[in-house]
Amino acid sequence: MRHLQCPRCGHTFTKPNDLDRHVNRKVACEPKVADVDPRGTSVAREESQKHKRFGCEWCSTALTSQQSLDRHRTICSKRGTLDNANAILSFIGGKPLSAADVATLSNSEVLRLISDTVRALQSRAGTPTEQATTSTTVTGDNNQVHNHQTVNSNNVTNVTVNVTVDFGSEDVRLSLEELESLLRVHPINAVKDLVEKTHFSSESGRNWFVCNIKDRKAKVLCQNRWVPRDATEVVYEVFDKHRNVIDETCDKARNEEGELSDNFRRRVSRWERESSRDDFEDLCQEKVKNLGYANNPKFRR
16 A cells, blocks of 8 residues: 655655645644745645556657547557558658657658658659659648659659648549439438448548437548547538539539430439438438448457
């Protein structure tokens, strides 16, 4: 059992909070040991810092237990930045970063490091016979890295590598071919599949999830931080955005009806019929909500 002693009167306590309450009381105790003023100190905080022996290897955050460390690892933004950075560096042939490389860097500095690496690799890859014009842009606001390369010998290569974007900044578009493939399933599942492709695929990453269905809590990614929001609002916002994209693409398909196959026209007609049902919105939102809960980090370790 630990014995914590008051530096003024010498009284001992077994709990840091009890000692804090004693030394910070309004009337100071009698100075039997030393005539000092211990008020304003927090022994409990100092004791807590002493027992924070479990450090995160990505962001150097110190925690008091292995369980807390495991929980922190699932939502560590620096870990996500490192995974995305290594995916980009692997794609362009660069040397992967370690946890120690990014532990002291901010997320924007990691993106700047990737941009410099891309430029260095492109400058070494250029040859006199086949000159290439390259441009690399790093956007810190939505954490996207775009690398475009155009070769003069009639071969044009456009490479785009996306780091997980902030919630609400997704660029959701559908071609007619993608729409035809999407509408092969039931319209309710079509919305869910498009949401999964936009928010939870390996290419896009995860930028929102539902914490607990009963508590109606969700978290969204905003400037490399997980921000809590109401799950009902998030689910409706996601559903409404993707339904509108499908509606707009169906309208575009209607304008080009002469070029569509009979199967495609039937799928568009089924979408318009099913999406006008009274319960369509509720059923779709339930699917989207369950998808967000299934992508909670505690289920994807």
